[in-house]
Amino acid sequence: MYAQMIQSTGKGVKSLDEMDPTERAFQERIDAGGKIEPKDWMPAGYRKNLIRQIGQHAHSEIIGQLPEGNWITRAPTLERKAILLAKVQDEAGHGLYLYCAAETLGITRDEMFEALNEGRMKYSSIFNYPTLTWADMGAVGWLVDGAAIMNQVPLQRTSYGPYARAMVRICKEESFHQRQGFDIMMKMCAGSEAQKRMAQDALNRFWYPSLMMFGPSDAESVHSAQSMAWKIKMNTNDELRQKFVDQTVPQAEYLGLTVPDETIKWNDEKGGYDFAEPDWTEFYDVLAGNGPCNHDRLETRKQAWDDGAWVREGMLAHAAKKRTAKVAAE
Amino acid sequence: MNTPEKAAPKRTGEWPLFEVFIRGQHGLSHRHVGSLHAPDAEMAIKNARDVYTRRNEGVSIWVVEAEAIHASAPGEKEALYDPSNDKVYRHPTFFDVPEEVGHM
Numbered sequence: 001m002y003a004q005m006i007q008s009t010g011k012g013v014k015s016l017d018e019m020d021p022t023e024r025a026f027q028e029r030i031d032a033g034g035k036i037e038p039k040d041w042m043p044a045g046y047r048k049n050l051i052r053q054i055g056q057h058a059h060s061e062i063i064g065q066l067p068e069g070n071w072i073t074r075a076p077t078l079e080r081k082a083i084l085l086a087k088v089q090d091e092a093g094h095g096l097y098l099y100c101a102a103e104t105l106g107i108t109r110d111e112m113f114e115a116l117n118e119g120r121m122k123y124s125s126i127f128n129y130p131t132l133t134w135a136d137m138g139a140v141g142w143l144v145d146g147a148a149i150m151n152q153v154p155l156q157r158t159s160y161g162p163y164a165r166a167m168v169r170i171c172k173e174e175s176f177h178q179r180q181g182f183d184i185m186m187k188m189c190a191g192s193e194a195q196k197r198m199a200q201d202a203l204n205r206f207w208y209p210s211l212m213m214f215g216p217s218d219a220e221s222v223h224s225a226q227s228m229a230w231k232i233k234m235n236t237n238d239e240l241r242q243k244f245v246d247q248t249v250p251q252a253e254y255l256g257l258t259v260p261d262e263t264i265k266w267n268d269e270k271g272g273y274d275f276a277e278p279d280w281t282e283f284y285d286v287l288a289g290n291g292p293c294n295h296d297r298l299e300t301r302k303q304a305w306d307d308g309a310w311v312r313e314g315m316l317a318h319a320a321k322k323r324t325a326k327v328a329a330e
Numbered sequence: 331m332n333t334p335e336k337a338a339p340k341r342t343g344e345w346p347l348f349e350v351f352i353r354g355q356h357g358l359s360h361r362h363v364g365s366l367h368a369p370d371a372e373m374a375i376k377n378a379r380d381v382y383t384r385r386n387e388g389v390s391i392w393v394v395e396a397e398a399i400h401a402s403a404p405g406e407k408e409a410l411y412d413p414s415n416d417k418v419y420r421h422p423t424f425f426d427v428p429e430e431v432g433h434m
Contacts (some may be wrong), residue, residue: 039404055396089384096381100365103347109367110344166364173385315369322370 002060002124002148003053004215004232005287012222013229030231035161038104051105052121054163054234058098059116062295065091067131068140080276083180084137090177094170101162117302118154125283126213128291129205135188135195139202141181143210143248149174150244151214154234165230182251189255195215196256203252204260206277214241216280246272347396347422350381352388360392371395 016024023043029036036042065088072088099109115121126144131137152174156167190198214237218224227233228292247265252259264275286294345367351360363382368374374393381390402410418424427434 037404041404086384089380093381093384097364103365108344169364179419249417312345312369316343316345319370319373330340 002064002122002151002213003056004122006049006053006056006223006227007213011226013225017312027229030159030229034159035164036159037161045226046232047105049230050160050163050232051102051107053227054098054105054166055107055112055115055121056123058102058112059121060127061091061095061098062116063123063127063301065095066297066300067129067293068137069125070131071134074134075137080184087141087177087180090173094173097166097169098163100245101160101166104162105166112166113305117298117300117305119289122287123297124213125286125291127211127297128286128293129209130293133198133204135184135198136206137187138181138184138199139206141177141179142185142251142254143181143203143206144213145177145181146153146248147210147213147240149178150240151235157231157234159231160203164281185255185257199255200257203257203277207260208282209276211245211278212272212280212283212286214238214244214284224290242249242272245275249273345369348378348393349396349399350374350378351394352378352382353390353391354388355386360390363387365396368393 014023016027017029022041026040026042026046027035036046060115068084068088068091072081072084075084099112102112103109112121116123121311126147131140149171152167152171156171158164158167185199185202188195216237218237224233224236228236248265249259261276264273267274268270289295346369347365348371349365350363350366353360354364355424366374366377366381368377371393375391378391378393382388
């Protein structure tokens with residue numbers, strides 16, 4: 001997902017009996033569906049986990065602007081260009097909502113930026129794949145935003161108040177993203193043979209990386225069990241991946257496209273599709289920094305940060321000067 | 331509110347944090363929507379417009395430096411709110427109105 005492989009304390013989930021009264025009250029509040037707010041007591045692990053998860057989620061929104069930004073200047077029509085621009089601007093907004101939620105946990109925004117730039121914090125593996133053709137704008141909106149929605153809708157009920165509220169805002173805006181992607185795919189699939197081939201090629205390249213977004217199976221993971229007990233993760237990776245496949249395959253059929261998985265088959269018994277797992281070696285490799293665009297994405301981000309330094313400093317100096325002038329006038 | 335228990339140490343060169351409040355179309359009060367960083371209040375309002383009102387969410391924006399906000403402490407919850415809990419007669423449902431009297 002936008003936050004992948006988040007490690008918790010690793011000690012497994014404590015039972016209520018093993019907790020001291022403060023922690024027990026905290027857990028019982030979560031179990032009862034209550035919200036935890038910034039100034040409330042929380043276990044150090046909960047705070048740390050959330051900073052990692054929300055931070056990674058925010059970084060993904062920010063880095064996620066790059067693959068699509070790549071096509072803004074080359075959108076086929078003025079309307080498509082305006083739509084893509086609005087979509088990318090939303091991603092920036094989503095990053096900002098999330099940074100603001102993470103900051104309530106006691107980390108500063110600049111610390112998070114530095115951690116991203118220095119590779120100490122990650123962003124989603126999906127954004128390390130290139131966007132080679134215009135059809136990729138369709139595939140990204142349809143599949144990548146589609147997968148993100150799967151994860152973000154349940155997170156609106158997450159236990160941490162500021163995170164849940166950021167998710168509500170994000171989900172309201174996200175469905176425009178998926179629809180504009182699907183709209184591009186519909187247009188291309190109703191077009192010339194070459195355009196259809198381009199759409200199929202985009203699906204072929206983005207299918208498995210989209211499945212990877214949910215992360216490897218975590219049914220046995222102590223980290224996930226802890227996150228689920230804390231309600232900062234609402235479903236297992238496999239549940240969400242299954243839901244995504246079940247939703248997406250009929251949409252591909254509608255488009256007249258073939259999902260690049262020969263084994264995919266409806267399973268009546270489980271009421272969902274059986275499908276092939278993505279190549280997890282590739283996933284770990286991309287996370288380790290060896291995907292096709294890791295280097296490029298991070299360098300672009302660092303350069304933007306460095307190039308913007310004089311603006312940030314200049315604005316602060318200007319604000320200070322105005323304050324002094326105002327005091328002098330009083 | 332963005333007022334963590336232990337505020338992270340302020341770093342040099344970081345823009346201050348502003349809390350953003352927006353009044354929607356329908357005459358309701360300003361409502362807290364989130365926060366952002368800006369060099370001063372004027373820029374904070376401009377940024378708030380881009381971050382929080384991309385879809386006509388509001389007709390008026392307030393920004394307040396987060397440091398200027400005073401909040402009640404979670405530990406005082408009982409002391410603050412308990413006294414009103416035992417005054418049930420403050421709610422109209424406390425009083426039975428005979429059916430014959432009709433709507434009141």
